Amino acid sequence: MSTSYTLENIRKEKATMQLLWIGMVSICMFFAGLTSLVFVDNMEIPSESDWFLYSTVIVLFSSLVYLIVSRNIKRDKPVSFLIFMVFILGLIFTYCQFQGWSDMRNNYGIIFTGENPETGQATPKEHSYFYAITVAHFAHLIFGLIALFITFFNALRNKYSSKKFLGIKLAGTYWHFLTILWVYIYLFINYT
Amino acid sequence: MIYLLIGGLLFLAIVTFVQIIRVSELLSKIRNKDVNEVTENDNNIQGKILLVVGFGFLVFVIWQIVAWKHLILPPASSLHGVEIDSLMNTTMMLILVVFFITSIILFFFGFKYRGIKGRKAFFYAHNNKLEIVWTIVPAIVLSGLIVSGLKVWDSTMNVTSENSQIIELHSRQFQWAARYAGEDNILGKHDFRLIDRATNPLSLDKGDKYTIDDKITNEVHLVVGKPVMLKFRSDDVIHSAYIPHFRVQMNCVPGVRTQFGFTPTKTTQEMREDPQIIRQMQELNDRIDAMSLIEKTVFLDENFAKTVDDLPLKFDYQLLCNKICGSAHYNMKMKFVVETQEEFDTWIAQQKEVGGLVLTKK
Amino acid sequence: MSDHHHKETFITKYIFSQDHKMIAKQFLLTGIFMALVGMLMSAMFRVQLANPGETSILYNLMPSNWMDPDTGALLQDKYLALVTMHGTILVFWVLTAGLSGTFANFLIPLQIGARDMASGFINMLSYWFFFAATVVLIYSIYVPSGPASAGWTIYPPLSAEASYIEGSGLGMTLWLVSITLFIVGSLLGGLNYIVTILNLRTKGMSMKRLPLTIWALFVTAILGVLSFPVLLSCGLLLVFDRSFGTSFYLSDLIIGGEAAHHIGGSPILFEHLFWFLGHPEVYIILLPALGMTSEVISVNTRKPIFGYQAMVLSLLAIGFLSFIVWGHHMFMTGMNPFLGSVFAFTTLLIAIPSAIKVFNYLTTLWRGNIRFTPAMLFAIAMVSTFITGGLTGLILGNAPLDINVHDTYFVVGHFHIVMGLSAIYGMLAGVYHWFPKMYGRMMNKNLGYLHFWGTFICAYGVFFPMHFLGLAGLPRRYYANPVDMGQITDINDIITFFALAGAVIQFIFVFNFFYSIFRGSPASKNPWKANTLEWTTPVERIHGNWPGDLPEVHRWAYDYSKPGAEEDYIPQNVPLKEGESEH
Structure with a gap:
């Protein structure tokens, strides 16, 4: 293997990371488009359920764990269990989200669409909006979970080393991005 | 009637280009030359056509203005409309002047500098002074348009x-x-x-x-x-x-x-x-x-x-x-x-x- | 190098190819097909406008329920369907995907000296998403209730409720599905273009030496990546409103004589989100054409493009400004007059970089030695339409003047000339110029000339008179003229005549294109004597572009007729001679 080939490889790795970064910029624009609505219209988004606080804590914790993953792989320490842990935390986050949505629906009467059975009033768009933005985040999270699972699977098969861990970097960057995105959305729905 | 026209056009077009291709292919075989190479003769002909069609287009524009001027809306029948009309007329005059000058330059340059074998183009990569001039001049003209535009907009909408x-x-x-x-x-x-x-x-x-x-x-x-x-x-x-x-x-x-x-x-x-x-x-x-x-x-x-x-x-x-x-x-x-x-x-x-x-x- | 020589089967070579050159051709062929579909639609509604209420053989191209069973005339709402599909196809399919999909894919790796895109796989996905979008869109034309008919801008509530117009039922749903696939495809493509340009430039190819085509495609890709996701979020909320009964854009509606339950939404929100994409979209269409025109003009005048730096800066300026001008599409929506002032101000600012570009083109022509290839003629025509159409923008962008011409034929004339024609001319210039590189054969020159003059004359014949219709107060998207303007019929007849003639002439191009793929005379390696790197590759198509090492770049792309050089061009991979200054 010649040096130029490795060089080309390094450049390709850099390019792949950049692909992800620009993709994330794109996703940011998608959410910017959604959030701009609130500022144009001065909406007040509901955020009653406590479950979303729990999910925020869990997703932050999962990101911390992933930081350890990144540190370990650079020193060739085992990572597969930690990645699995992040994946499980991701599933718990998912559980919290679903609990939160059903909590909002059942206990606070905040529904996505349809008529309020008591008042007969149509759902205000603030309520629909709450579901739109949280579910949109969840849709992006599914890809994060898939990425984590593939990374975990590859880590089990010892595919990564301190010299070659692009997969771990990619999955991690995206996962941290999802965390930041969720924290943003959480603050956003709470403070508007 | 229109179908006859379409049919005729279609037929003519097909006949024309099949013939052209045939003839040009035959000619290129005879001369042992690439038919698709652009020659000095092509430059000459196309440059002249550019001048004629380009100026023809400008004449067409003038003809339209003369022939259809009475069809456009008459002067405004409202107070604010008079202001809009006057700004519109100023802008329109400006646009027409710039349009005619730049179009004439474009078509004329195309014709004037049509390629001649052996002539070398003038290597002219940049000239900061010139570029600054045509940044600033449009900027000044535009500020004039914007300021008067915003005045009219303000009085119309508020x-x-x-x-x-x-x-x-x-x-x-x-x-x-x-x-x-x-x-x-x-x-x-x-x-x-x-x-x-x-x-x-x-x-x-x-x-x-x-x-x-x-x-x-x-x-x-x-x-x-x-x-x-x-x-x-x-x-x-x-x-x-x-x-x-x-x-x-x-x-x-x-x-x-x-x-x-x-x-x-x-x-x-x-x-x-x-x-x-x-x-x-x-x-x-x-x-x-x-x-x-x-x-x-x-x-x-x-x-x-x-x-x-x-x-x-x-x-x-x-x-x-x-x-x-x-x-x-x-x-x-x-x-x-x-x-x-x-x-x-x-x-x-x-x-x-x-x-x-x-x-x-x- | 090993992975550039693996065996290709028919499927990996022509269908699921990951080679950027093949993907570019796939985009081009799909684009040409869609351009013909869009053009035939325009021919149909032009015939209707010239002979309102009469039948025409052209209508038989459409499902039979588009015509009045008795008279055979085009139905009113199907006229709107034609207008909508024509707009959608031309704006997104032809001038976004067909133009930048083709040339970004083809030119970026070749001109920056890369073996392929950063990710061939994502590149392939990008095309197949686009292809799926195409299939869905074409299918939507044939559903019984007709395709989307609310205009290509799909403003709700018209696009939200099938009882307002038939096409807003299944047709609109398919439109939204199709556009979502399209956006995903565009984003995947755009990511790839940006990353490739940033990372895979060959040695010596600094950003300051990039050909203007690549600069233009680079800015275009950035605009796409930033603005298309916003359209996606905009469309998503529309889907919720349409299918799930939410009220983001809808309020105070009466449907079928009954009050609907929607309350609190605002269609103006939709317009803001839509035009936040919609305006950058105009430049996504225009910038690649400007870039290719710069390249073609420089090669064929045998002169460096005048003011390279100013050209790059003006591209960046136009790209930036395009994000803060969207409100000029909405002067008449009753938005705050102050906001209107701001948007009028930013809009007119765009005229400055545009003026710089025009003057630089004119100076490039000055004292050149012009070789009139068909590509060069189209490039000159592009400058002409950019001037003609750009100038009327000064009227439309100035808020008070917009009051009287907003949504009239004046607008139709304006944007068809400045955006439609300019981009199409840029695209055709690109096809004629790079055809030898794409297919290894030359396109027939004389047919090219015939096609050009026919197109140039007919296109101005179609779109210039539209300004007068607008100044006479004729609104756009009218099935027939309002009668007070009966005397305008003459103008309409002239437009329709030129439109049909122009449409017929395009078949010369189609014939030439396919004839030349198979029968054209063989092209040499560098038929135009151009400097950029793509002309250093062999004539035969190979995966990986260059057989040996990648070329090294030593100079900018515009060393034409440089004093002291023997030839009137010096390719970018030729080292500087001793004592030779770079520019």
Whole structure:
């Protein structure tokens, strides 16, 4: 293997990371488009359920764990269990989200669409909006979970080393991005 | 006829290019040369064609201006419209001057510098002075346009409804209705949930005391020289109220209130005596005259809801819908009449009050 | 190098190819097909406008329920369907995907000296998403209730409720599905273009030496990546409103005589979100054409493009400004007049970089030695339409003047000339110029000339008179003329005549294109004597572009007729001579 080939490889790795970064910029624009609505219209988004606080804590914790993953792989320490842990935390986050949505629906009467059975009033768009933005985040999270699972699977098969861990970097960057995105959305729905 | 034309064109085109290809291929074989190489001769011919067609286009533009000048809208019939027109004329003159100068340079350079074998082009990569000049000059001209534009925009859009007659324009697929605010000049409330196509098509709140003296009409009469404030409402999709002769346009958006205030300055009668309008109507009436009786009847009925007895047609202000709103979008219009105070008073007195229609006045 | 020589089957070579050159051709062929579909639609509604209420053989191309059973005339709402599909196809399919999809894919790796895109796989996905979008869109034309008919801008509530117009039922749903696939495809493509340009430039190819084509495609890709996701969020909320009964854009509606439950939404929100994409989209269409025109003009005048730096800066300026001008599409929506002033101000600013570009083009022509290839003629025509159409923008961008011409034929004339024609001319210039590189054969020159002059004359014949219709107060998207303007019929007849003639002439191009793929005379390696790197590759198509090492770049792309050089061009991979200054 010649040096130029490795060089080309390094450049390709850099390019792949950049692909992800620009993709994330794109996703940011998608959410910017959604959030701009609130500022144009001065909406007040509901955020009653406590479950979303729990999910925020869990997703932050999962990101911390992933930081350890990144540190370990650079020193060739085992990572597969930690990645699995992040994946499980991701599933718990998912559980919290679903609990939160059903909590909002059942206990606070905040529904996505349809008529309020008591008042007969149509759902205000603030309520629909709450579901739109949280579910949109969840849709992006599914890809994060898939990425984590593939990374975990590859880590089990010892595919990564301190010299070659692009997969771990990619999955991690995206996962941290999802965390930041969720924290943003959480603050956003709470403070508007 | 048009199909014959299309067919002929198609046939000619196919014959032409098959022949051209054949001939050029044969020629290239004879000369043992690549047929598709651009030669000096090509440069010469194409450069000349560019000059001729380019200038032909400029002549075509001038011809259009001369031939169709009378078809464009006559000078505005409203106060703010006069300002818009004057800015429009300035901008248009500027645009035409720049258009002719740059186009002439473009076509002329193309012709003048058509390639000659052995000549070397002038290596001229940049000249900062020149580039700064043509950054700054457009910037200055544009600032002039922007400043005067914003002035006109400001005075046009920031009109208060004090002293104005208030009229609501209600739009739905595919018709307009007008509601005069009545003697109190205050429109009664409305709520779309009160809709009843048969008895309350404008979903008015009949309990509101301001509603009682409102008057619903299917054409709008305005008093010349008296400011009017149009308030727009839509029942279904976005419509746009466009009254070109007044230079008035505003969207009617369901759920959003929009308005436009202006002052008409020419009565319908005065417009009918305007030479440009007379010429436009003359051409329209000539066109109708050329039709057979059946064609005339259908044409008048479909487009004007009129009969042959109403000929020749006379000018009227029209409100057009200018935002795509469905199948009959093109036919959604309403008549506007501008008249003197006396004429208006007579007309408005004949219109029934909402209260009189449905409720009894206290 | 090993992975550049693996065996290709028919499927990996022509269908699921990951080679950027093949993907570019796939985009081009799909683009040409869609351009013909869009053009035939315009021919149909032009025939309707010239002979309102009469039948035409052209209508038989459409499902039979588009015509009145008695008279055979085009139905009113199907006229709107034609207008809508024409707009959608031309704006997105032809001038976005067909133009930048083709040339970004083809030119980026070749001109920056890369073996392929950063990710061939994502690149392939990008095309197949686009292809799926195409299939869905074409299918939507044939559903019984007709395709989307609310205008290509799909403003709700018209696009939200099938009882307002028939096409807003299944047709609109398919439109939204199709556009979502399209956006995903565009984003995948755009990511790849940006990353490739940033990372895979060959040695010596600094950003300051990039050909202007690549600069233009780079800015275009950035605009796409930033603005398309916003359209996606805009469309998503529309889907919720349409299918799930939410009220983001809807309020105070009466449907079928009954009050609907929607309350609190605003269609204006939709317009803001839509035009936040919609305006950058205009430059996504225009910038690649400007870039390719720069390249073609420089090669064929045998002169460096004048003011390279100013050209790059003006591209960046136009790209930046395009994000803060969207409100000029909404002057008449009743938005705050102050906001209107701001948007009028930013809009007119765009005229400055545009003026710089025009003057630089003119100076490039000055004292050149012009070789009139068909590509060069199209490039000159592009400058001409950019001037003609750009200038009327000064009227439309100035808020008070917009009041009277907003949504009239004046706008139609303006944007068809400045955006439609300019971009199409840029695209055709690109096809004629790079055809030898794409297919290894030359396109027939004389047919090219015939096609050009026919197109140039007819296109101005179609779109210039439209300004007069607009100034006469004729609104756009009208099935027939409002009768007070009956005398305008003459202008309409002229436009329709030129439109049909122009449409027929395009078949010369189609014939030439396919004839030349198979029968054209073989092209040499560098038929135009151009400097950029793509002309250093062999004539035969190979995966990996260059057989040996990648070329090294020593100079900018515009060393034409440089004093002291023997030839009138010096390719970018030729080292500087001793004592030779770079520019």
